[in-house]
Amino acid sequence: MKVVPLDADVHATTRALLPWYAMNTLDEGEAAQVQAHLDACPSCRAELELERRLQVAQPLSVASSDVDRGWAGMRKLIRSDAQSRRRGVAAPWLRLALGLQFAVIAALGVGLAMSRAGIDAYRALGAGGAPVSANAVVMFKPDASEQEIRSALRIGGARLVDGPTASNAYLLSVPVDDHVAAIAKLRAQPAVSLAESLDARPAP
């Protein structure tokens, strides 16, 4: 279906193109369209005259226009730009040194990361979800020294899991395979007032 533009559309389209029609920069088809409308539209012809007056009246220029001075400034700008570009590009030996430096830093970083990988993560005594479950409970005498407590734990092969509890007891992990002997060793220590197994089996 052929779409026939309304007169109002043609008028608006022509008005929009008038500046370029006046400057002779439209293609042939557009120029013909504008010309056809101009023949029939006194309003657009008047508008075209205004366009031509505007275009003839070049606005005033207040900037000093000295191409030789401009070119001298241009050459200076090119020189300073070239210098800054040269400074931005490192010499080959410097690039090599920087590369080596980065390689050494990277190697040190990898070594440090690998050495840290073997260290267990820090875990507080009070932290939940202890990796080792308690299988014994022990109470120390009130006058037991810290050195005696450490000695008792070492001899009994025990690890401190939790405590002190509300009753001033400590939960221990003793070797499962030698559970009975471990409890016995703990009981034999002068610092220990009580050592009991938490296993379901009856205490020895």
Add this chain to the structure above:
Amino acid sequence: MFQSRRGSNRQEAGTASAGSAQKAERDEIRLLGRISAGDMRAFEELYRVYYPRLMRFLERVTRRPGMVEEVLNDTMLVVWNRADGYNGSSKVSTWIFAIAFRKALKALQRFDDPVDDEPLQAHADDGPGPDMQVDLWQLREALTKALDGLSADHRAVVDLAYFHGLGYREIAQIVSCPVDTVKTRMFHARRKLKVLLAGDLEDWL
């Protein structure tokens, strides 16, 4: 008849100007080729061709005579450094004016204070030259002030169309917007200019 006489003149003038324009375009493309190879003489030739055009355009867009040459040289520095980036998809002038427009907008971002008309007044006090008709001078002065009342985007479109003779498609490429936006900007700019120039246009014939 208005149509036939005007149409015939337009056709002849159009054919002649199209031929010279094509030659100028070929010359400029050749210059760009030499510039991309580091030919300073070719660059100077292109610089001298574009200096007056860019001065007028940048002065109109920036409204700051003091910054025009700096922006112009920043623009041409891009041409010098990136001549090999011209891919032929547009005219050389379109490529250069697009660079200039972006540089001008960037420079304007550094200034957000209003522009006074002191430089214009200083220039106007020099008085018209002996060959200048007073009425035309007054219209030019009024037009200069009226253009200052437009936004940078509108000034660019008006300047490129009226005073550089560029088509709307080329302007759209320079200011990076659709052609319909160019037409709309021109429509609103003309309407505002007519209001700002009320009386001056009718007085001058």
